[in-house]
Amino acid sequence: MYAQMVKSTGQGVTPREEMTPEEQAFQDRIDADEKIEPKDWMPEGYRKTLIRQISQHAHSEIVGQLPEGNWITRAPTLERKAILLAKVQDEAGHGLYLYCAAETLGISRDQMYEQLHSGKAKYSSIFNYPTLTWADMGAVGWLVDGAAIMNQVPLQRTSFGPYSRAMIRICKEESFHQRQGYDIMMKMAFGTEAQKRMAQDALNRFWYPSLMMFGPSDKDSVHSAQSMAWKIKINTNDELRQKFVDQTVPQAEYLGLTIPDPDLKWNEESGHYDFTQPDWNEFFEVLKGNGPCNKERLGARVMAWEEGAWFREGLSAHAEKAAARRAAVAAE
Amino acid sequence: MSSEWPLWEVFIRGQHGLNHRHVGSLHAPDAEMAINNARDVYTRRNEGVSIWVVKADDITASSPSDKGPLFEPSNSKVYRHPTFYDIPDEVGKM
Numbered sequence: 001m002y003a004q005m006v007k008s009t010g011q012g013v014t015p016r017e018e019m020t021p022e023e024q025a026f027q028d029r030i031d032a033d034e035k036i037e038p039k040d041w042m043p044e045g046y047r048k049t050l051i052r053q054i055s056q057h058a059h060s061e062i063v064g065q066l067p068e069g070n071w072i073t074r075a076p077t078l079e080r081k082a083i084l085l086a087k088v089q090d091e092a093g094h095g096l097y098l099y100c101a102a103e104t105l106g107i108s109r110d111q112m113y114e115q116l117h118s119g120k121a122k123y124s125s126i127f128n129y130p131t132l133t134w135a136d137m138g139a140v141g142w143l144v145d146g147a148a149i150m151n152q153v154p155l156q157r158t159s160f161g162p163y164s165r166a167m168i169r170i171c172k173e174e175s176f177h178q179r180q181g182y183d184i185m186m187k188m189a190f191g192t193e194a195q196k197r198m199a200q201d202a203l204n205r206f207w208y209p210s211l212m213m214f215g216p217s218d219k220d221s222v223h224s225a226q227s228m229a230w231k232i233k234i235n236t237n238d239e240l241r242q243k244f245v246d247q248t249v250p251q252a253e254y255l256g257l258t259i260p261d262p263d264l265k266w267n268e269e270s271g272h273y274d275f276t277q278p279d280w281n282e283f284f285e286v287l288k289g290n291g292p293c294n295k296e297r298l299g300a301r302v303m304a305w306e307e308g309a310w311f312r313e314g315l316s317a318h319a320e321k322a323a324a325r326r327a328a329v330a331a332e
Numbered sequence: 333m334s335s336e337w338p339l340w341e342v343f344i345r346g347q348h349g350l351n352h353r354h355v356g357s358l359h360a361p362d363a364e365m366a367i368n369n370a371r372d373v374y375t376r377r378n379e380g381v382s383i384w385v386v387k388a389d390d391i392t393a394s395s396p397s398d399k400g401p402l403f404e405p406s407n408s409k410v411y412r413h414p415t416f417y418d419i420p421d422e423v424g425k426m
Binding site: 037039040041086089090093096097100103108109110165166169173312315316318319322323 | 335336337339356357358359361362365372373376377393395396
């Protein structure tokens with residue numbers, strides 16, 4: 001997902017009888033669906049895992065602007081350009097909501113940026129794939145934002161108040177993203193032969209990377225078990241991936257496009273589609289930094305930060321001068 | 333790395349006649365930029381008719397451990413609620 005493979009304490013879930021009274025009271029609040037707020041007592045592992053998860057999610061939103069930003073100047077019509085601008089601006093907003101939520105846990109914005117820029121913090125593997133044609137804007141909205149929604153809707157119920165509130169805002173806006181993507185796909189799939197080929201090509205390239213967004217199977221992961229006990233993860237990766245496939249196949253059929261998986265078929269018994277897993281070796285390579293666009297994405301992000309430094313400093317200098325002027329007037 | 337901009341808490345009045353409500357926070361060098369950024373971050377879809385920004389440092393909050401002493405005294409004062417009083421039906425709506 002936008003936060004893939006977030007490590008928790010690695011210890012597994014502590015049995016209740018081994019918990020301290022504070023930990024027990026904390027777990028009781030979570031089990032009662034009470035929200036945890038920043039100043040409340042919380043186990044160190046909860047705090048650290050959440051910082052990792054929320055910041056990874058925020059970084060994904062920010063880096064996620066880049067593949068789409070690529071097409072703003074080349075959108076086919078003024079309307080499409082305005083829509084794409086609005087979408088990319090939303091992604092910036094989503095990143096900001098999430099950074100602020102993470103900051104309430106005691107990490108600074110600069111620390112998080114530093115972790116992203118140095119490569120220490122991860123962001124979603126999906127944004128390390130290139131967006132080669134306009135149809136990719138359709139595929140990204142439809143599939144990538146579709147997969148993100150799958151994960152974010154249940155996270156609105158997550159136990160940490162600021163994270164939950166950020167997810168509620170994000171989910172309200174995310175539906176526009178998926179629908180504008182599907183709208184592009186419809187236009188192309190029902191257009192000329194050449195347009196239809198582009199749409200199919202975009203689906204071919206984005207299908208498996210979208211399935212990777214949910215992360216590898218975590219049914220045996222101690223990290224996920226702890227995160228689920230703390231309600232900072234609501235569903236397993238496999239559950240969400242299956243839900244995504246079940247939802248997306250009919251949408252592809254409506255477009256008259258073929259999902260690039262010859263073994264994809266409806267399973268009457270399970271009531272779900274059977275499908276081929278993505279290449280997990282490729283996924284781990286992309287996470288390690290060896291995807292098609294890792295260097296380009298991080299490079300663009302670092303450049304924007306460094307080349308914007310003079311402007312940020314200028315605004316600070318202006319603010320200080322104005323404050324000094326106000327103080328002088330007040331002293332008169 | 334230069335010093336980080338201060339954190340501002342953002343309050344938005346959603347519609348005329350309603351209170352300003354806390355919606356989130358953001359970093360900005362001064363109040364004017366905080367308002368500008370709040371417009372872009374929190375009102376992209378007509379969510380507001382008025383914005384307040386307050387430096388997060390200037391907010392004093394009650395501490396979670398004070399929850400008992402602060403709020404429990406009002407628990408026992410049921411007579412503050414209208415439903416505490418039985419008014420006979422004959423009297424009519426009150």
